[in-house]
C-alpha cells in the first residue's frame with residue numbers, strides 16, 4: 643500500500659497507519675469502515691463483496707485486528723452472512739500481547755431481535771457475540787438471544803447507540819469498529835458517535851439504487867470532516883477522515 647497523504651511513501655504498513663484512534667469521552671472510540679464504488683454505491687446485487695479487492699480485504703482484516711469490538715447492523719449481518727471474526731495467528735498473538743481477546747467479539751444491533759440462532763455467527767464464535775436490542779423486542783426472542791450471546795438492552799423502540807456504546811465501554815471496550823450498514827451508520831452519524839471514517843473508494847461503477855455510506859434522514863447540520871490520510875493500491879483509494887469538532 644502506498645501513502646499519498648499526509649506523506650508520500652512507496653510502502654506503508656496499514657497496521658501502523660491505522661494504529662491511532664483518538665479517545666472519546668465516556669465511551670469507546672468508534673471507527674467506521676465502508677467501501678463505496680466511484681458512483682457512490684455501497685453494494686452491488688445486494689452485497690458489498692464484489693466492490694472489494696485484495697488490498698481492501700487486507701485492510702478490513704487489519705482494522706478488525708486492531709479493534710476491541712466489531713459492530714454491525716442486523717441487515718448487514720444477514721445479507722453478508724456474517725460469521726465470527728477470524729484472524730491469523732500472528733494477529734491473535736499481537737492482540738493478546740496488547741491485552742485484547744484473541745479475536746474481537748461482534749456486536750449486532752437489532753430492533754426485532756430475530757435471528758437464525760443456529761447460524762455460525764452464534765454457534766462457531768470463540769468470543770461470545772453481543773446482541774444489542776430494545777425492550778420492544780419479543781421477550782422470547784430476547785431470552786433465546788441470551789442463550790448464545792451477551793445481550794445489551796439499550797432503549798425501548800430504537801437502540802440508543804450512545805447508551806449502547808457506554809455499555810460496551812463498561813465491558814472494557816476502548817475501541818469499536820463499525821462495519822455498517824448504511825442505516826446503522828446514519829444513526830451513528832446523527833448521534834455524533836463517528837470518530838473516524840475509513841472509506842475505500844473502489845474503482846468500479848455500480849449504478850442501481852444501493853444506499854450511500856450514510857442513510858436515513860438528513861443531518862440537522864452538515865458535519866465537517868478533516869482528511870487524515872490517503873493511501874492507494876491497485877486503483878483503490880483508502881481515505882481516512884475525522885470530524886473537525888475541535
Ligand SMILES: NC(=O)c1ccc[n+]([C@@H]2O[C@H](COP(=O)([O-])OP(=O)(O)OC[C@H]3O[C@@H](n4cnc5c(N)ncnc54)[C@H](OP(=O)(O)O)[C@@H]3O)[C@@H](O)[C@H]2O)c1
Nearest residue numbers: 676677689715716717718752753754801822823824825826
Ligand atoms: N459497502 C460497504 O462497506 C457495506 C458495509 C456494510 C453493509 N453494506 C451493504 O448495506 C446493505 C445493508 O444496509 P442497510 O442500511 O439496508 O441495513 P443495515 O444498517 O445493515 O441494517 C438495518 C437493520 O439494523 C437494525 N438497526 C439499525 N439501526 C438500528 C437502531 N438504531 N436501533 C435498532 N435497530 C437498528 C435493524 O434490525 P432489525 O430489522 O433486526 O430490527 C434494521 O432493520 C447490504 O446490502 C450490505 O451489503 C455495505
